[in-house]
Amino acid sequence: MRFVLCLLLIFATPVRADDRTEVDVELFLAVDVSRSMQPFELEIQRRGYANALRSREVQNALARSMLGRIAITYVEWAGAGNQRVIVPWTLIQNQSDADNIAAQITAHFDEGLRRTSISSAIDFATTSIELNDFNGLRRVIDISGDGPNNMGTPVTEARDRTVAQGITINGLPLMTHGADAFARWSIPDLDAYYTSCVIGGPGAFVLPVTDWAEFEDAVRRKLVLEIAGRPARLYRAQADAPYDCMIGERIWERNRDIFALP
Template identity: 30%
Template sequence: MQRVQAEGHCRLALVLALDVSASVDAAEYALQRDGLVAALRAPDIQRAILQGQGAVALSVFEWSGRQQQVVVLPWVMLRDRAALEQAIGVIARARRSYSGFPTAAGYGLGFGAGMLREAPACDRQVIDVSGDGINNEGFAPALAYKHFPFDGVVVNGLAILGPDEGVQRFYREEILHGPGAFMVTAEGFEDFRRAMTLKLFRELNDLQVGERADGTTTCCG
């Protein structure tokens, strides 16, 4: 993969990791993909991307089993509205890469770390992991953080509530990594758009927030 050049100040390299494991059915996959597209089209998000102090680099990949990680959107510098709309179009046209595989979160995190090694030089590096289940194949996130290059990387979580009652605790206790890491909770895939919009807004603006006892977060007034 060819490294994208920042060509000017880049404030944030952001990797979005979308869950396509067996627990995500076709309708839920569409809600996740289309929810991300809608979040990126939200006026507050577009302003946060295009009017900040420095550009934003974005990439997106899907993850599930040990070897089932596929790049949906290679690194792109979002310098202007045309670049942003082109990136949104690529995501909107995506077709699911895999189905029927387990949830290998450690492998997904390792893949995300590899993506960041190819990212432009930016002030901050963030991986944004979404999912509706806990790790059930391969090594745990702790081993990924130990053996892959995560120095200076923040990993945030978007926990999607559903049949797996342990997902919220798993994301809070095992996925979150780095200073200021936070989790947003979606009340099912139907709530993914709202949760992703909130999450992107906070990541793009580097907002510091408080966390409630249940793992949800409060923000900024």
């Protein structure tokens, strides 16, 4: 009888490896809040992620996953050293867990920060994944951004370090500037930049957003793919090779003394 009880306790408890809870995926949501993002855009991002996490599609993907649980953290980023943890690493197993995280994301809205260091965000995310309390069957950094890297180490160096540790980087390039004042800090083929310079690892993909009205749907689709672990080659941009992955740094050097920095 005692043996049977022990077995029941083992299978009723989340599997642990090295005292870490095993999950289908460790998902680091890295969300751009650089100065080029307007206040209404920052709010759209937070509400978009919150609504996507609550959605039936995401919950269905979670229910169909191997273990039925994932770990998520939501972190906003801008320049080198500018990362703001909004939701620390948290386990999601059901609708109630998702609702609680969504409530944290939309509890208040902060201002944007200066500059754009995708490389710093990737390095921060990688360290966070290595030090958290979870052991994912997959480990994914999901990074959004409205412009190329213009601060910190070259983005390709950060990407290569992270991919070498078995972590996948997916991209959500925000191609929404049009002709606004901050368009000069971005590039028209941001999706190609993300494809060539930012993403990497098994199944890595880019899902561009060209209009803020599309944002919530894009996040929902992206989360479903990341939870399910499905390949998403359809969303990869076609980039001419070789691509200038230092273009953001060159734009910043050209414009920094003339215009306010994003």
